[in-house]
Amino acid sequence: MTKPKPADRSVAGRKLDHLRAVLEDPDVERGRSGFDTISLTHRALPELDLDAVDTSTRFLDKPLSFPLLISSMTGGTGDEIARINRNLAEAAEATGVAMSVGSQRVLFTDPASKGSFQLRDAAPSIPLIGNIGAVQLNAGLNAGHCLQAVQALEADGLYLHLNPLQEAVQVEGDRDFSNLSGKISDLVSNMPVPVLIKEVGAGLSSSDVELAYAAGIRHFDVAGRGGTSWSRIEYHRRADEEDDLGLVFQDWGLTTVESLLETRDVLVKKTDPTTLIASGGLRDGVDMAKSIILGADLCGMAAPFLAAAQESSAQVIRQIEKLRREFQTAMFLLGCADVSQLNANVSLIRSRSKFW
Template sequence: MSAMPSSPGWDRDAARRHDRKEDHVRLAVVQWSARKHSGGGSRGGGSAHNEFDDLEFIHHALAAVPPAEVDLGVELAGRRLSSPFYINGMTGGTEHTSHINQQLAIAARQTGLAMACGSVSIALDDPSCAESFRVIRRENPDGVVMANIGVGRSPADAVRAVDLLDADLLQVHINAVQETLMPEGSPDFADWLGGIEQIVAAVPVPVLVKEVGFGLSARTLRQLAEIGVRYADVSGRGGTDFLRIENDRRPGADYGYLTGFGQSAPACLLDAGRLGFEEHPALLASGGVRNPLDVLKCLALGAGSVGVAGSFLSAVVDGGAAALVELITSWQVHTRELAALLGARDVAGLQRTDLLVRRSLAEYCQLRGIDAGAYSRRSEA
């Protein structure tokens, strides 16, 4: 990859991108730390409502199976993965974030998890940043790795992003809310759908379209299926809040009244349930996933795998790869044991469990024409 020409204007742009990447990591860690200290990081307490808490599994006392009989393996991009969750896209582009990506990749290799990186756009524009992403594939040469690029980039850039990591999938992130609030944002949404369709046709790997924390509606999922998108991560609100991050970076923080905008991951999955199987891409879920129980709730609502960012980033920042391996290993044990408790031997079995949909999620279902009560009677079918 050839070097970019240097000019005072280009240098200023590069410095701003560098600062933005550092701001995102710093503010995301602050958010997650605040949730943990309020109780929200571990069990859903604290001041902020998380709609995962509006979902409750019905306990059937004689339904449990031995944990040894449970296999929660999933398939992603033609590869079999032993765990139903993965390390979602976070960061890259600076020396500090290069170290974070290295530690995440080591943990992914040691635990067998798939891993996505943060947006590689910064490396496409500034080759000196490329190493902060290449380290992922170097540390995890045989694992499932996802490159990440922003909607609006060209098909040629998408191919370069895949090549940069020798990626198995390409995440294309949709971030209209973030672009609207970002001080450096460019809210030019004219032909995002057409651009995604061109990327799908250009890259040699499956495309995974994801939101950045505001949710994908059933309408959006249908549009993505129509242009050949293979996977979609609904990425709902409740996790890393980019609205708050970008508002905190704005002079005057004048968009605070938008707090809570968008749909949660559970709401998006329930909405997608109104569509036929062929009407939406294969579903993944992320956004506000705090613990193994939240993972199982996503799987029970139809997600094929679940992305986790905030709690994994916090573990890496606090204790490096070793701390994250310990956390992931615990999640792997807990997801298997809780699935066994629910009588589910695999992911398909989780989608036959009985779920109560309560409070704000129940109201959402009522307004969207979703039969929430049907989820409480699935084991009777």
């Protein structure tokens, strides 16, 4: 490992540090989400017309061309960050998929960052989701701040991201996660849009889901282990060369598959309608199909779009259309004419004894 580079300790500078780490260190992608352990049943006689396979779905009362969410990446000041978000938003609108933005905490430390979150003109019809770290509810942010984040984006929902591992490793991390579920409950009752919970790479456990559901959360993004390791990213920002905490914990947590199974097992017993989002290391349309089969309603990806988003919206569109074709092909080869036939259809999995 190289020596730590000088890190910008401001909230805005942190965003650029994170982007550079993702682009410069291929090993932040851990590649062990659990999807490779799942085999599906190929249908040699699918009895379908591939072009007629319907990949459409709905999310936050809006139609999607297929169950894809461009997951939270970045936001802040500077032309690079603004260009990335604008390219993502334009591509999401052109292809009919959902999008969430990176943490909007920077709005309250650097007002100039607001422009990177003003995306509704580029994406007038798709679901847009804001984003605030849940731990910030213990660090001075309140419902008023969260409302400002929603209004800046004209968002359809607000992510509260849970990142205790990242905060524990981060030099300037906020580590007081005590009594958060009560504050989340208060926030849910005071927000005009749905509040969604997501991890950032270590997965949700059944206990987390139970607590969040009791607090009023009905949308859950597992963001499991196996994709981008934020612990390893923060390792690159360490102040002390001998500090290897980020490496020790770079593979900590539940895999995406483990977290999907735990979360689904909790949610199927609940009476209120819920939404389950799979993210954390999904990298192609087959991973998406497997996630929907495991009970997810939507699939989130971020890293596969980052390089393209630095170039143009057209490049992002190409990546999204590639995923849609892969997902539609997987549905066709499984004999599923629409997403409802895929959702939670565990009969499509081979060697089911591994999971149930």
